[in-house]
Amino acid sequence: MASSMRSLLSDHSRYVESFRLFLENSTEHQCMLEFIEKKLPGIISSIGNGKSAINILSVGGGSGEIDLQILAEVQAKYPGVAINNEVIEPSGEQILSYKERVAKTSNLENIKFTWHKETSSEYESRMNEKKEFKKWDFIHMIQMLYYVKDIRTTIQYFQGLLEAEGKLLIIFVSETSGWANLWRKFGLRLPRNDLCLYASSADIKELLDTVGLKYQDYELPSTMDITNCFVKGNKDGELLLDFLTETCNFSKTAPLDLKTEIMEELKDPECSKEKDGKVFFNNNLNAIVIEP
Numbered sequence: 001m002a003s004s005m006r007s008l009l010s011d012h013s014r015y016v017e018s019f020r021l022f023l024e025n026s027t028e029h030q031c032m033l034e035f036i037e038k039k040l041p042g043i044i045s046s047i048g049n050g051k052s053a054i055n056i057l058s059v060g061g062g063s064g065e066i067d068l069q070i071l072a073e074v075q076a077k078y079p080g081v082a083i084n085n086e087v088i089e090p091s092g093e094q095i096l097s098y099k100e101r102v103a104k105t106s107n108l109e110n111i112k113f114t115w116h117k118e119t120s121s122e123y124e125s126r127m128n129e130k131k132e133f134k135k136w137d138f139i140h141m142i143q144m145l146y147y148v149k150d151i152r153t154t155i156q157y158f159q160g161l162l163e164a165e166g167k168l169l170i171i172f173v174s175e176t177s178g179w180a181n182l183w184r185k186f187g188l189r190l191p192r193n194d195l196c197l198y199a200s201s202a203d204i205k206e207l208l209d210t211v212g213l214k215y216q217d218y219e220l221p222s223t224m225d226i227t228n229c230f231v232k233g234n235k236d237g238e239l240l241l242d243f244l245t246e247t248c249n250f251s252k253t254a255p256l257d258l259k260t261e262i263m264e265e266l267k268d269p270e271c272s273k274e275k276d277g278k279v280f281f282n283n284n285l286n287a288i289v290i291e292p
């Protein structure tokens with residue numbers, strides 16, 4: 001690996017900008033919304049039984065777009081029941097966007113929002129220091145487990161905080177996605193540090209089986225239009241390429257051989273399909289629901 005390549009997460013503004021472009025060019029949130037509409041009501045069908053308030057913990061909630069959809073489903077399932085929604089999110093920028101979104105959304109009167117500007121492991125340490133072991137009815141970790149030091153211990157910690165009828169929802173790239181293929185082939189040559197783990201849902205399910213946690217999983221088909229990645233000098237394409245490789249300024253800092261191989265791989269049927277002159281990367285996700 002060339003020493004000049006560094007993880008995209010080391011430049012937070014660039015990360016947020018490339019993530020925003022990724023959302024604009026993919027069906028990432030649409031497929032999650034479909035899942036939330038169709039499957040979530042069944043998943044949360046007993047989390048609030050007999051409760052005067054429902055406690056929800058969002059880990060890596062980002063700017064809250066998906067969180068608010070989840071909350072709307074919980075409100076619909078448990079009309080009038082108070083909801084305590086706490087968010088663990090290390091990025092101040094994301095928290096600000098989340099607060100702005102809440103401010104302009106109606107029907108949130110029965111929801112109390114609390115934001116913790118910290119990582120999941122900082123939250124865990126803080127709670128351990130305070131000897132606080134608050135239990136939760138619903139915990140979700142949507143597209144964030146790539147960024148923890150240890151996926152297994154993180155899942156085990158949060159699963160241990162579930163109420164008897166609680167559920168832990170993880171959304172992660174599917175083992176059938178282009179991501180899994182790309183990372184399997186190139187993960188070792190991309191900036192590898194404890195800020196980004198090149199894993200897929202197969203790794204998560206394997207570790208859940210190993211530690212004996214029960215779960216159900218759902219495949220969420222999704223695509224991402226990466227046509228601009230192949231247009232030389234296209235700024236959006238460069239940012240998307242950064243997001244795909246989790247590398248800051250990939251096209252300027254990657255060694256030529258790696259760049260050539262990755263650009264070829266991105267067009268390979270194991271990663272993408274070409275349609276009407278556009279290249280659609282397989283962005284399939286897996287939703288994994290874990291029980292207490």
Ligand SMILES: C[S@@+](CC[C@H](N)C(=O)[O-])C[C@H]1O[C@@H](n2cnc3c(N)ncnc32)[C@H](O)[C@@H]1O
Nearest residue numbers: 060061062090091094119120142143144147148
């Ligand atoms: C890909 S975004 C997903 C945001 C949101 N859940 C969604 O799906 O739209 C990942 C989020 O996880 C946050 N994050 C990164 N490392 C984290 C950590 N160690 N603990 C908690 N959140 C983290 C990032 O700041 C970012 O907002």
